[in-house]
Amino acid sequence: MTLGDTIYKWIDERFKLRELLQPIIKHPAPENVISNPLYCLGGTAFLCFLILVITGIFLAMYYKPTPLEAYKSVEHIMTEVPMGSLIRSLHHWAANTMIAAVMLHMIRIYFMGAYKKPRELNWVVGIFLLLTTTTFGFSGYLLPWDQLAFWATKIGTGIAGSIPVVGGYISLILLGGNDIGAETLTRFFAIHVMILPIAIAVLLGLHFLMVRIQGISGRL
Amino acid sequence: MAIAENKKYGEEEKKTEPVRVRGLPFFPHFVLREVVVMCIVAGFLLILASVYPASLLKPADPFDTPSPIYPEWYFLYVFGFLKFWIYDVGPIPAKIIGVTLPMVLWYGLLILVPFIDRNPSTDIRTRKVAVTLGIIALLGVLYFTY
Structure with missing residues (x-):
């Protein structure tokens, strides 16, 4: 018996691993879902999410969310930290690819009619995932604190602020004051690394759970 | 607990398997x-x-507005629509519509898609209205993005 078998048996005796894993392993997936590359888009978005989590944790080790330090710390990541430039560029490209993949995934679901009964609620969760993903992008855009980040956020929050009724509150909550400043940067940082990750983890959990319960709509 | 759940799964699979592709x-x-x-x-x-x-780019400077300011590509359609919509509707100013339509109404509409489209068919040939509307929406977003 190899070491792997011994460890597996030890855990299996205590936690009934076999009974837990068997239904997952044997769960049938429709054949055309496996052969058609259009069904990869959701998985691609999820891979990008995982890459974003890992590279994001590394970036958070060096990033400093204050107006005086933010730009310098990103510059430090890009020029001095070993592999820093690669990690930040990966974060950048994975973010853009994730949004593209999420959108294409949604377009595929729409044209294949995969949102129909009984999957209505999973579509709704999906729209909230799209919203969360784009909000991730919006909040992350400000963090390098360069000219483009600052002015694009100024216009973006201005647009959000002119939505009737709720706009004023949204703008106040986002900016933490009347204009972009130190408060805004720490808020965007907190939103980007604390609030949104929790939100997306919950939504992804629901999304996958529903797919697991209802199965993939395997129709071409 | 886990055993009970697995048994339930087993039963479900037996029932649905013959229907599956x-x-x-x-x-x-x-x-x-x-x-x-x-x-x-x-x-x-x-x-x-x-x-x-x-x-x-250069560090942020609140006193120096750079000339082309552009958002991320996935927000360009909001910008495009804001520039396109210059018509006041009654007492509502054009800017409010230009902001509300692509953000609030668009997402509201997306959320409601499965509840608006009650046609149970998933065959693309029997969903002509939904497919046409989908293509129009797609082209619209692309147009305003551009």
Whole structure:
């Protein structure tokens, strides 16, 4: 018996691993879902999410969310930290690819009619995932604190602020004051690394759970 | 607890299996496909990140407005629509419509899609209205993005 078998048996005796894993392993997936590359888009978005989590944790080790330090710390990541430039560029490209993949995934679901009964609620969760993903992008855009980040956020929050009724509150909550400043940067940082990750983890959990319960709509 | 759940699953599978299209087990078939795609995407991202590193412009200066300010590409359609819509409707100013329509109404409409489209068919040939509306929406977003 190899070491792997011994460890597996030890855990299996205590936690009934076999009974837990068997239904997952044997769960049938429709054949055309496996052969058609259009069904990869959701998985691609999820891979990008995982890459974003890992590279994001590394970036958070060096990033400093204050107006005086933010730009310098990103510059430090890009020029001095070993592999820093690669990690930040990966974060950048994975973010853009994730949004593209999420959108294409949604377009595929729409044209294949995969949102129909009984999957209505999973579509709704999906729209909230799209919203969360784009909000991730919006909040992350400000963090390098360069000219483009600052002015694009100024216009973006201005647009959000002119939505009737709720706009004023949204703008106040986002900016933490009347204009972009130190408060805004720490808020965007907190939103980007604390609030949104929790939100997306919950939504992804629901999304996958529903797919697991209802199965993939395997129709071409 | 776990045993009870598994038994329930077993029963469900028996009931639904004959209706299903041909199915292959999740592991290894489905997982293998997923891993292959993930490797390709990860490699693609590594190449992109090495060839085109993320940019960093001059530090933010609240007193110096740069000339072309552009948002991320996935918000361009909001900008495009805001520029396009210059018509006041009654007492509502054009700017409010230009902001509300692509953000609030668009997402509201997206959320309601499964409740508006009650046609149970998933066959593309019997969903002409939904497909046409989908293509129009897609072209519209692309147009305003551009």
